[in-house]
Amino acid sequence: MLFFLAPESLPFAVAAVMLAAFTGIELLCLLLGFSLGEAIDKAWLDDHNALGGLMSWFNVGGVPLLVLLMLFLGLFAMIGFVIQAVAGALWVPLPALVAALPALAVSLPAVRMSSRWVAKIVPRDESYAVDLGDFVGRSGEVTVGPLDQGLPGRIRLKDRHGNWHVLRARAARNEQPIAIGAQVLVVDRVSNIFIAISAPADLLTPPNP
Numbered sequence: 286m287l288f289f290l291a292p293e294s295l296p297f298a299v300a301a302v303m304l305a306a307f308t309g310i311e312l313l314c315l316l317l318g319f320s321l322g323e324a325i326d327k328a329w330l331d332d333h334n335a336l337g338g339l340m341s342w343f344n345v346g347g348v349p350l351l352v353l354l355m356l357f358l359g360l361f362a363m364i365g366f367v368i369q370a371v372a373g374a375l376w377v378p379l380p381a382l383v384a385a386l387p388a389l390a391v392s393l394p395a396v397r398m399s400s401r402w403v404a405k406i407v408p409r410d411e412s413y414a415v416d417l418g419d420f421v422g423r424s425g426e427v428t429v430g431p432l433d434q435g436l437p438g439r440i441r442l443k444d445r446h447g448n449w450h451v452l453r454a455r456a457a458r459n460e461q462p463i464a465i466g467a468q469v470l471v472v473d474r475v476s477n478i479f480i481a482i483s484a485p486a487d488l489l490t491p492p493n494p
Contacts, residue, residue: 297365304358
């Protein structure tokens with residue numbers, strides 16, 4: 286524990302704490318029917334944003350910006366702790382700034398490479414390649430809920446190309462609350478919130494892995 290709290294490990298300890306904080310905040314937001322990652326994407330990754338070109342170089346996998354930031358924090362912390370551990374085993378730990386520079390140099394291209402792999406397992410929030418109207422009429426599973434007429438929950442479904450998406454959704458008017466894990470049918474969309482009903486019996490099939 287002293288190794289992680291030592292002054293020479295401070296940049297990497299701060300990165301690890303920030304990673305844990307972002308993870309906790311995003312989980313809390315999802316429980317409330319809101320995504321911090323989605324809000325960050327809309328604020329900073331607009332096509333006219335000055336950072337768009339730089340972020341497109343890092344984010345070759347097209348993952349949400351919050352996921353990209355968490356990747357960087359995790360890799361920076363891990364690489365930094367390894368550098369200090371090796372330096373301590375060979376001689377003495379390096380000064381924090383000296384260790385942070387190579388950790389930064391290695392973690393940035395590592396984020397770029399890893400985003401391609403992470404994109405395969407992290408479902409996209411809504412869609413940038415599929416028209417949102419295409420989701421109406423498709424069935425999915427409630428992942429954050431229950432769905433009612435209050436705060437939006439989340440449903441997980443596939444588009445026509447077989448790609449997974451996570452959408453914000455509410456239950457239709459007069460529909461009873463729909464529990465987490467239940468299958469639903471998307472019947473309408475109001476702005477970027479989808480309206481769902483419990484899936485009819487003939488659509489109740491085991492979810493794809």
